[in-house]
Amino acid sequence: MHNSHSASSLGFFENAHHFNISGSQFTNYVHNQQAAVKDGFQILQEHVAPAAFHNSKERFNPPRCHERTREVILEELFDWIVGNVSQDKWMAWLNGAAGAGKSAICQTIAEICIQRGIKVASFFFFRTDNTRNKIDPLVATLVYQIIQLFPGMKNYIVASIQSNPLIFQQSFEAQLDILIIQPLRHLQVFSPNWQLLVIIDGVDECSGNNAQMNLIRIISKVLVTKRLPLIFLFGSRCETQLQMAFNSRNMAEILTQFPLDDHYEPDADIRHFLTDSFDDIKETHPFRSRLNHIWPLPDHIQEIIKKSSGQFIYASVVVEFLSDPSSNPSTRLDIIRGLRPSGRLTPYAQLDALYRHIFAQVDDLPTVLDLLAYTIFVPDYGKAFKSMSLKSVLFLLGLTEDDVQEMLAPLTSVLILDLKHKKISFRHASLPDFLRDEKRSERYCIRTLPTRLSILLLCQLASGKYADIDDDHQNWGLPQLLDNAEATADLYTSLSEYAPLQQRSAFAGSYYYGVRFLNAVAKLDFSDGGKLYGDMLHRIVRFLDADLPDNGSLRLLEEEQDVSHILDQIAHERGFLTLQDDPTQHDWRR
Secondary structure (H helix, E strand, O other), rough: OOOOOOOOOOOOOOOOOOOOOOOOOOOOOOOOOOOOOOOHHHHHHHOOOHHHHOOOHHHOOOOOOOOOOOHHHHHHHHHHHHHOOOOOOEEEEEEEEEOOHHHHHHHHHHHHHHOOOOOOOOOOOOHHHHHHHHOOOHHHHHHHHHHHHHHHHHHHHHHHHHOOOHHHHHHHHHHHHHHHHHHHHHHHHHHOOOEEEEEEEEHHHHOOOHHHHHHHHHHHHHHHHHOOOOOOOEEEEHHHHHHHHHHHHHHHEEEEEEHOOOOOOOOOOOOOHHHHHHHHHHHOOHHHHHHOOOOHHHHHHHHHHHHHHOHHHHHHHHHHHHHHOOOOOHHHHHHHOOOOOOOOOOOOOOHHHHHHHHHHOOOOOOHHHHHHHHHOOOOOOOOOOOOHHHHHHHHHHHHOHHHHHHHHHHOOOEEEEEOOOEEEEEEOOOHHHHOOOHHHHHHHHHOHHHHHHHHHHHHHOOOOOOOOOOOHHHHOOOHHHHHHHOOOOOHHHHHOOHHHHHHHHHHHHOOOHHHHHHHHHHOOOOOOOHHHHHHHHHHHHHHHHHHHHOOOOHHHHHHOOOOOHHHHHHHHHHOOOOOOOOOOOOOOOO
16 A cells, blocks of 8 residues: 655655665654744833833832922923913923932822823933933833823734834834824824823933934924824933033924022922931931930031032932931931041942042043132132132133033033133032042042142243233132142142242232232141241242332231241341331331
8 A cells, every 4th residue: 555645744754765774663753843923012022121110110219309399390390291381382301400309300290190190101211220321212111101001002003013023223213203103193083182291301311412412303303293292301411412402493482491490499498308307317217316306406407408509419318328227317417517537438429429420421531620629729719819710720721711611511410610700610519529539539539639730830830921911810829729739749849939929910919818828838748847938938028028018918927927037137138227226217117
């Protein structure tokens, strides 16, 4: 009987010939395998960043607004969301300094909206989380949430992905249009009453300035041309590239801005937060029995408020440090106030990480640190001195205003460069403390820079660079720099070559300049038995006597220092009798 076999059953005997088989048994296993095809929803899930959700478990206990704080800004944002204000503003930008509390506000407004039945999709960027520090997963993450909010859209979106499984390899603009805008337009046909708020927080923490700017521009372009009941709330620091993107002309008609400034009275909110937090500590802390009933004093709270500079992050970091159950909060507050050494404790770890991240964006770091060191160690002189002009430090460092504006651009969230009034100021009062402390700032520490800047200025004075320039470029900061300098051999050499005539305008402009200069030199321990100080005192007294006898500087110096022996020597050199030798002589020193 003839047996016929299908080709698939022949196995490894297929096409074999000219062979014999005897006494053997073979088992042939045949497995037909076909590659599984992923459906569109699986593809979508593979590109989602769950950690970016407002309610992600990976963002456990995210920052929120403290109860009964931020009420004004939350009310203004909610009015914009529900349309109680202008109906044509489809985008809002919540912006402010680093640590101002933008993420807490975005988190809180998301939760408020959801509680009140408003549909919200969100994406919270975070620089240290590789799953949500770039633009790649943004559309997929929003689309996933949109499907949860509008289940009827799932088939439409899944079909779009199924027909184009490489959609997430395409541009952000293409993904946004195909997976969000087109499905929402489709939804509008069948359900015209829908509304959606999209919150994108931490745009400045998205990797790449160009990516940040493109994100803003592409979304604004879509909102201008595709009129949908869709609004976007962005939260970010006020970085220069984002200012450019949000302030472009085509943005004006659809954008409203919410800058977190003094208009919202942040100090009052910070005070309320601190008062509640200290009350909680006194009620719940394991060391509560060791706390004085009047702890903390009102002045202590005010110190924290002042150091916060209107930004919540400093106050939050302090409260977190004091709340640690393993130590006495009173002792820890003494550390915060600088009354005790921190030892191995790192009270400002979160704040320091933020500052280090911001300074890591700076290109010309040495020059920027020189500039900031001068700004910190040579503050405004006050009434007794001419105000420190930005021109003077730029002249010292050989910079133009354009140079400074470019170099400080990455620091706009922590600094204010006011070219109109020629000054640099800090948005955070805690930033100078960070920069001074090498343990905290590491490679960004400015502690040794006053020495370098003192030597630089002394060398430039000796070279005659300041001989014939206007007062705005003259530099009166040498005493302050020397106050913070270290007694090095190079500084000793530079001071040894100093001649007061090199700074005639400074001595002429302020009675106090000579006194402050000498006091600063006196503090420097060069281990020379005071020789340098003595030489400097002689030079300055002789200079004032010869060049500025009538401006009062020498008289003030006499009140501060014992210079009678120098004046007597000068008098003898001139051939005059001293007052002690002949009381009838006029005291020329008066």
